[in-house]
Amino acid sequence: MSSTSFTDLLASSGVDPYEQDEDFLGGFFPETTGSGLPKFKTAQPSPLPISQSSRSFAFSELLDSPLLLSSSHSLISPTTGAFPFQGFNGSDFPWQLPSQTQTQTPNAASALQEETYGVQDLQKKQEDPVPREFADRQVKVPSYMVSRNSNDGYGWRKYGQKQVKKSENPRSYFKCTYPNCVSKKIVETTSDGQITEIIYKGGHNHPKPEFTKRPSSSSANARRMLNPSSVVSEQSESSSISFDYGEVDEEKEQPEIKRLKREGG
DNA sequence: AAGCTTTGACCTATA
DNA sequence: TTATAGGTCAAAGCT
Numbered sequence: 001m002s003s004t005s006f007t008d009l010l011a012s013s014g015v016d017p018y019e020q021d022e023d024f025l026g027g028f029f030p031e032t033t034g035s036g037l038p039k040f041k042t043a044q045p046s047p048l049p050i051s052q053s054s055r056s057f058a059f060s061e062l063l064d065s066p067l068l069l070s071s072s073h074s075l076i077s078p079t080t081g082a083f084p085f086q087g088f089n090g091s092d093f094p095w096q097l098p099s100q101t102q103t104q105t106p107n108a109a110s111a112l113q114e115e116t117y118g119v120q121d122l123q124k125k126q127e128d129p130v131p132r133e134f135a136d137r138q139v140k141v142p143s144y145m146v147s148r149n150s151n152d153g154y155g156w157r158k159y160g161q162k163q164v165k166k167s168e169n170p171r172s173y174f175k176c177t178y179p180n181c182v183s184k185k186i187v188e189t190t191s192d193g194q195i196t197e198i199i200y201k202g203g204h205n206h207p208k209p210e211f212t213k214r215p216s217s218s219s220a221n222a223r224r225m226l227n228p229s230s231v232v233s234e235q236s237e238s239s240s241i242s243f244d245y246g247e248v249d250e251e252k253e254q255p256e257i258k259r260l261k262r263e264g265g
Numbered sequence: 266a267a268g269c270t271t272t273g274a275c276c277t278a279t280a
Numbered sequence: 281t282t283a284t285a286g287g288t289c290a291a292a293g294c295t
Contacts, residue, residue, distance in 0.1 A: 157268080158270055164285070166285085166286090173288075
């Protein structure tokens, strides 16, 4: 997407962001490798000329889109020339940097560690003397993209909620309901239900369920899906969803990134 | 009855 | 070593 905005891509692709929410931005994580564990460590979204809101977003969501995948080749840092996104299996992504070594993770916990995505609020970026290399990781998205994340196609079970000091908004903690899947996500919402941040941790070790359109078995969740307003109302502002860059150069890391890395391992 | 959310308590890492 | 913050657990209740 070197010359086309994300919204343009959406429009040109015929993708209706509201009707294809499960398919377009779906908490994407790589297919499993031979060991059953995906290889997906870092990601560096390129800046999207979309929103002026100081938010970021989950690159994983973009990756779930074939549209974005096809255009992700341009997601190389204009400053470093590097694309810190490692292929799932060291080969799935042709743009993988050869210098980035892959290590097969023997267990799900390790997978979680290696696949910790994180969130950086762009406001922090603006407050801190963040080098461009890191600022490049901020991607702004329209509000509808964020809305989609409440329904990313995977089954999530909420296992906790916490009011954290760093944010005035509560965080909700979700686990993937798929057996043996270690994927988690943390959703930060405003008091009126607007998602302001989504953090994905760990990758799904399974394909996206086909029944996720309307999982009747999970009544509560299904109701939320059917009534998105209960989770995410029409948002006048973009919200942030972004990554935890598991392997960002130390000198470029911000405290939050470090914290998330610690969480990952 | 199964699976979900809620929510206070508990655990752990960090300063 | 201790206080604090963030993340997770698990019982209870709901759909």
